[in-house]
Amino acid sequence: MPSRYLLHFAQAHDDFRLPELQSVAELYGITYSLPPREEDRDPTRPFMVIDLEDEEHARLLARRCILIKAVYEFYGQGSTYDELHEANRKSEPLWTRYVEDTSFRFLVTSSQHKIPQSRQRDVIESFAYMGFLGKIEMKNPDILLICFEEYEDRKGTTRAKYEGDGSFRQVFFGRLLEEGSARQLIGKFDVKKRVYYGNTSMESEISLLMANQTLASPGKLLYDPFMGTGSMAYPTTHFGALVFGSDIDGRQMRGKQKTPGVIRAATQYGTASRVIDLATFDVTHNPWRCGELFDAIVTDPPCKYGVRAGAKRLGRKKELTDHQKELCLQHSLSPRPQKTPLTLRYRDDQPYIPPTKPYELSHLAADLVLLARYLLKPGGRLVFFLPTVTEEYEDVDIYAMLCEGMDVIANSLQDFGSWGRRLVTIKKTTAEQHPPPSFKPPQVEDDQEVHVPAHKDFREKYFQGFKPKLEEEEP
Amino acid sequence: MVRLLTHNILACHAKDCNTNNFPLEFKDVQLEIREAEFNPEFLKGFLPKLEWKALVDTAIQLGDTSLPLEQPEMLDDEFLKNLHHVLLEIHVEEGSMTCPNCKHVYPISNGIPNMLLAEHEIG
Known part of the structure; x- marks a missing residue:
C-alpha cells in the first residue's frame, strides 16, 4: 500500500528536479507516482506530494537527491486551513501513534515570506484537536511537525513587512522524516x-x-x-x-x-x-x-x-600543399627538441604536438x-x-x-x-551493436533542407552577444 | 596508472592499422602497485569484454603469473582476487606501448599514455 510523502525542494535548478528524482528512483529501483493534477506536478513549486511504496525509499531519495532539502510524512494540504485540518483529521491513523508520549516541536514556516509570530501561535493552536500529550522540545524533539505555507514567487518586488500574510497558495502539513543529506556534498566538492x-x-x-x-x-x-x-x-x-x-x-x-x-x-x-x-x-x-x-x-x-x-x-583548418605535408611528416618522425620556454614548461609531453x-x-x-x-x-x-x-x-x-x-x-x-x-x-535503448562513428562532417546535398540547431556555431554567437543578424540595407 | 584493464581495451588506431594492432607491447616500464577496492560483481561483468590471452601474456611480461592460461569456468574467490590485482592494482607509471603491427610508440609519462596520432596517421 503506497503512502504519501512531501518533498521539499531546494530553491535552485527547478528544471532539474524531476529528472533527478527519476534517476535516483531508477538507481534504487524505487517506484513512485507524481500527483495526478498537472498544477501539483509543477516542478517550479517548492513542494510536491508523491506516492512511495516504502518509507525507506523516501529516506534513500533524501540521501541521494541533491535538490531535495527534506522529506516529510505527508498528513494534509489545503488552500485554506479549514481544508488542511479536514485532510489532517483523515490522516489520524498516521499520527495517532505520536499522541500519547512523544516529544515534539511544531514549526509554522513559509517560503519567501515571514509569518508574524502571533499568527504562527494561532496556527499552532488551531491544531489542538490532535491532542498531543508529549513534551514540547525545541531541541532534539522525537518528532518535528511542520506546517508550510507556499506563497507565489514574489522575488524582485518590494513589499511591506508581512504584506499578503495568510494569502498563501497552498499550505502543507507533515512530519519530518529525513533532511536531505546529499546537499552537503555541494560544499564538499566546492x-x-x-x-x-x-x-x-x-x-x-x-x-x-x-x-x-x-x-x-x-x-x-x-x-x-x-x-x-x-x-x-x-x-x-x-x-x-x-x-x-x-x-x-x-x-x-x-x-x-x-x-x-x-x-x-x-x-x-x-x-x-x-x-x-x-x-x-x-x-x-x-x-x-x-x-x-x-x-x-x-x-x-x-x-x-x-x-x-x-x-x-x-x-588542420586548411589543407596543406604536398610540400608542406612532406615537411610536417619529416618533423613528426624526427622532431627537433624545441627550446622555447613553452615546450620546456611542458616537457612531459612529446616534442611533437x-x-x-x-x-x-x-x-x-x-x-x-x-x-x-x-x-x-x-x-x-x-x-x-x-x-x-x-x-x-x-x-x-x-x-x-x-x-x-x-x-x-x-x-x-x-x-x-x-x-x-x-x-x-x-x-x-537498443541492444544491437552499432559500429563506431566515422566522425566525418555530415555531407549535405545542395537542395536538401537541413535543420540548423540553435547551438550551431554557439561560440561565434556568444561573442556577437546573440544579436540577430541585421538585414542588409538597401543601397 | 595505465592499469592492465585499460591496456586490454586500447588498440593502435593509426590510419590503416586495423589488423594485429593489439595488444600494444609495454617497453621500459616502471611499475607501481596500488591497492584498489575489490568488487567481484564489477569483475564478473567485465570478464566478457577482456581479451584473455592478451591479459595473461601482459601480466606475465610484467612479472605476475597468478592468472591461469585459460579463462576458468568457475569464478572462485581466489581467481577473482588475482584478477582484481592484475586488472586494477598494477600501474605502469613510465615507459611506452608499441603497436605490434605499425610499430607506433605511445609513450607513458607520469602514468598518462599519450595516444595522440601524428598528422600523417589520421584518416
Whole structure:
C-alpha cells in the first residue's frame, strides 16, 4: 500500500528536479507516482506530494537527491486551513501513534515570506484537536511537525513587512522524516576548496546533478571524453563509480606537478583508486578496441564556455600543399627538441604536438551521440551539457542530433538569460551493436533542407552577444 | 596508472592499422602497485569484454603469473582476487606501448599514455 510523502525542494535548478528524482528512483529501483493534477506536478513549486511504496525509499531519495532539502510524512494540504485540518483529521491513523508520549516541536514556516509570530501561535493552536500529550522540545524533539505555507514567487518586488500574510497558495502539513543529506556534498566538492582545478571547472552542484543523471554507483564504469580538469570524475567516483578520462590536451589533466592534477584532486576526495586511467587522445581518433564498454558517458564538452576554450580535434583548418605535408611528416618522425620556454614548461609531453582544428559544436554533439551508441552498454546513459541560444532554441535541436536506438530521457535548462545550457540525458535503448562513428562532417546535398540547431556555431554567437543578424540595407 | 584493464581495451588506431594492432607491447616500464577496492560483481561483468590471452601474456611480461592460461569456468574467490590485482592494482607509471603491427610508440609519462596520432596517421 503506497503512502504519501512531501518533498521539499531546494530553491535552485527547478528544471532539474524531476529528472533527478527519476534517476535516483531508477538507481534504487524505487517506484513512485507524481500527483495526478498537472498544477501539483509543477516542478517550479517548492513542494510536491508523491506516492512511495516504502518509507525507506523516501529516506534513500533524501540521501541521494541533491535538490531535495527534506522529506516529510505527508498528513494534509489545503488552500485554506479549514481544508488542511479536514485532510489532517483523515490522516489520524498516521499520527495517532505520536499522541500519547512523544516529544515534539511544531514549526509554522513559509517560503519567501515571514509569518508574524502571533499568527504562527494561532496556527499552532488551531491544531489542538490532535491532542498531543508529549513534551514540547525545541531541541532534539522525537518528532518535528511542520506546517508550510507556499506563497507565489514574489522575488524582485518590494513589499511591506508581512504584506499578503495568510494569502498563501497552498499550505502543507507533515512530519519530518529525513533532511536531505546529499546537499552537503555541494560544499564538499566546492571548486574553490579543490587542490586542482581550471577556469572551466564546473561548479559542484551542477556536477553532482550530472553524476546523479549517470546513475553512478559501485561497479559502474564511466567515461568522460573531454576530461579537462576532471570536474565530472569527483562526484561520480564519490558515488562509487569507476571513471576513465581522456582529453586531447593532456596538460589539462596533468597540471604542473608530477602527480597529475586530476589524481591529486581525487586523492583529496579519497577516490583516486576509482579514477581508472587518464589518457591523452582526440576522441574523434580514439583507441577503443571495442564497443559496449561503459555504463555511462558523462561530459561537459569544452564549448559551453566556448567562450573560454572551444573544442578541438586533430587536423588542420586548411589543407596543406604536398610540400608542406612532406615537411610536417619529416618533423613528426624526427622532431627537433624545441627550446622555447613553452615546450620546456611542458616537457612531459612529446616534442611533437600535432595540429588541431576547431570542432564545431553541432557536429560534436551529433558525433557524441553516435559514439555513445557504440561505447555504451545497452541501457547505458549519455549525460552532457549543450549550450544554446535561448531565443533560438527549439526542442527539435535536441531531437535532430539523435540516431536510432538513442532516446532523450531528460533535458533540463540552466538559464543564463540570453543563453543557457541544457543538461541532456540520452539513454541507449537498443541492444544491437552499432559500429563506431566515422566522425566525418555530415555531407549535405545542395537542395536538401537541413535543420540548423540553435547551438550551431554557439561560440561565434556568444561573442556577437546573440544579436540577430541585421538585414542588409538597401543601397 | 595505465592499469592492465585499460591496456586490454586500447588498440593502435593509426590510419590503416586495423589488423594485429593489439595488444600494444609495454617497453621500459616502471611499475607501481596500488591497492584498489575489490568488487567481484564489477569483475564478473567485465570478464566478457577482456581479451584473455592478451591479459595473461601482459601480466606475465610484467612479472605476475597468478592468472591461469585459460579463462576458468568457475569464478572462485581466489581467481577473482588475482584478477582484481592484475586488472586494477598494477600501474605502469613510465615507459611506452608499441603497436605490434605499425610499430607506433605511445609513450607513458607520469602514468598518462599519450595516444595522440601524428598528422600523417589520421584518416
